[in-house]
Amino acid sequence: MAEIRIDKLHKRFSDFVAVRDSTLTLADGKFVVLLGPSGCGKTTTLRMLAGLEFPTSGSIALGGQDVTYLRPRERDIAMVFQLFALYPHLGVRGNLEFPLRNEGLPRAEIERRVREVAAILRIEHLLDARVGGLSGGDRQRVALGRAIVREPQAFLMDEPLGTLDTEFRELMCIELRKLHDRLKTTTVFVTHDQNEAMALADHIVVMNQGDILQAGDPGSIYNFPSCMFVARFIGRPAMNFIPLSAAVQPGDEAVSLAGTAVAVPRVEAGAASAVLGVRPEHVRLVAPGEGQSAVVQHVEYFGSHWVTEMTTAAGSLKALVDKSQRPASGDRVAIAFNTARVVLFDAATEQLLASATTRQHQEALRHGQH
């Protein structure tokens, strides 16, 4: 088990900056997800952690030891590329033993570790089975077993679930998370899939174009995105953005949306022009006259809920509506926002503006850490 510390890590490929001056501490035993679109630098960061690339400048420490320029074999890290690959000609036991035989461990030790891993993954009864006859879930457990049997200090995973279909991917997310809760091995997991990130991570690092935009727990990132890019990248349907026509000042507790006053958390940093952000689940239908009036343009039924697209005088937005209601195109409705979950961005810089709720959240995080 080990803490990973990255200090001013920089990686340039000729004139392309893949990772720009990243500084980050990944606490011991945490499940950390590097999240971002392709080309954001997440895989390059992971490859530098693994020793498959050397940085242009900066350093990496694993459990206090500087490993920046160590070769992959010299770092006690397991890289998991594709969970699905198993050796079809070997049985379950053979697949689990394989990485240990490679390291030349004594027989008894191999035997002990394989038993232990099989117990953790609840596949003891399958040890003598052939890989070909296994169900998809059992195959994936064996593949996971092969990664953990080496007992490394950290796991590095590069989109390991990328090729699985949606349903199976969700099952594997749960399986991975359970495993991590048992082993508590520091894990760095790279993905472009926000669902995976939000489901798995203790800590998410959102990257774009080589920069770390935000690092924090899933709740912070979802509720208080540091900028409009992060807000857009995470959450489906995406966060609604409504441009405001007037400047916001410190102390404001309401903004004007097409002439109607809408309550917001008390503003602490003003901006000449601002954008209001509210997620679809924080837009609710209220009795006529109690909120902004809106007209339903389009509805989609998902069984558990509806996604409704509406137009208001201030612009169009989407709302999640409970399945007990029956919204229909053309309906005239009234909507209100969950004020505590409304955020404001500076329209010029696209950065989150400080408010009473963002400050409370920061303070709560600081207390949580002590």
Place this chain on the structure above:
Amino acid sequence: MASIELSGIGRSFGAVKAVSGLNLQVADGEFLVLLGPSGAGKTTTLRLIAGLERPDTGRIRMDGHDITESLPASRDCAFVFQQYSLYPHLTVFDNLAFPLRSPLRRSAPGEIRRRVQEVAEMLHIEGKLMRRATELSGGEMQRVAIGRALVRRPRVFLMDEPLSSLDAQLREELRVELRRLQRSTGSTVIYVTHDHVEATTMADRIGILEHGVLQQVGTPLEVYGDPHTLPVAQRLGSPAINLLPVQWFEGRAPAGTAQVAIRPEDVLLSAEGEAAGFQVIECSLVKHQLVAERHGVEVHARVMLDEPLAPGAPARFGFPTERCLFFDAAGRRIATPGLAAGL
């Protein structure tokens, strides 16, 4: 456009009954989705309607006329497949014009231009008409494939998983677009998929097929909220409906209950509920999902939380009886009062 009626359709391939005893009516202008896992008989049903297969038993009618013995060409159904199957060496324009230039139709050049233009505008590909098919993105190629079906103005559209090879975002876009297009043209569409989101968001009615047998047909609200069998209940919804041990419902479950099921959005996360002792496995604000476990039983709940619960934290759930679905040993629903509210 046309209505379709299947009565008593059966089709076997050797010992395998692909479809049996199939009765189904599709109204003129209706968007009907056939939903089921692979091997359920969905594609066979489409091929029977198109005339690419002959049924062993039963009759097929189009607008009331028996077409069971007619040739595919005379049925005038347009197929859209998962694979785009465009002519790679032709431009988008020529791909779209192809069906109109076939010997059966031989439309005049002016008419061809007009119809290709019209369809291209509907599908937002009017700027790409002179591109070669191979220069298009996956989403554009599928638009062209749909356009090639549209341009013919067939009596019925048969679509076989047309969106399943596209990425999630494109699928979302095309889903909405396809439905808008169908409404504006008043087309009859029979659409095959294994994706329940496509089914609930697009269909006027959903028909659920399992092992070649039509389990239930109804509006998305009916099929989701009032499933007649356990397989139907499990086919719709993500995450899937929870199956809970009957022992948790002693005194609350009706006689003969073998399985108790409850939808994730009907599970209550309560401070003082009846079922304590769960441990959080996963909590996602994005998916509004909480997964927790007790005695090896995993429960998925759809909840709107302001802050996520940490993995390992304790949780307490409520499973209100009026929101539970009860099934007998054969998987048939046991009627209970108050379920209509779940619709």
